[in-house]
Amino acid sequence: MRNIISFKFNPSKLRLNKFIDFYGYCEQLEQNIYVYGKTEAHKIHRLSELLSFILFTRDEECLIVIEGKGISQTKEYISKNMSEVLSA
DSSP states (O other): OOOEEEEEEOGGGOOHHHHHHHHHHHHHTTOEEEEEOSSOEEEEOSHHHHHHHHHHOOOSOEEEEEESTTHHHHHHHHHHHOTTOEEO
């Protein structure tokens, strides 16, 4: 089974509270989160880094990559709770 998934998202259409919950979910499963814009990429170590990326990126489409155990559960969580995220 693959231990990595990726999703495209539009930062301007996201609700921050959903991304805060998402970060907590991934942190609980000890998963790594990476975000990619057109000109920047970040491995997320803290919630503030994720929120800063979402708030300050000017890209209309970005990519988030999640790596670690429990990926199938995370994919299901995203599908149910974050309809703004499109599968890549």
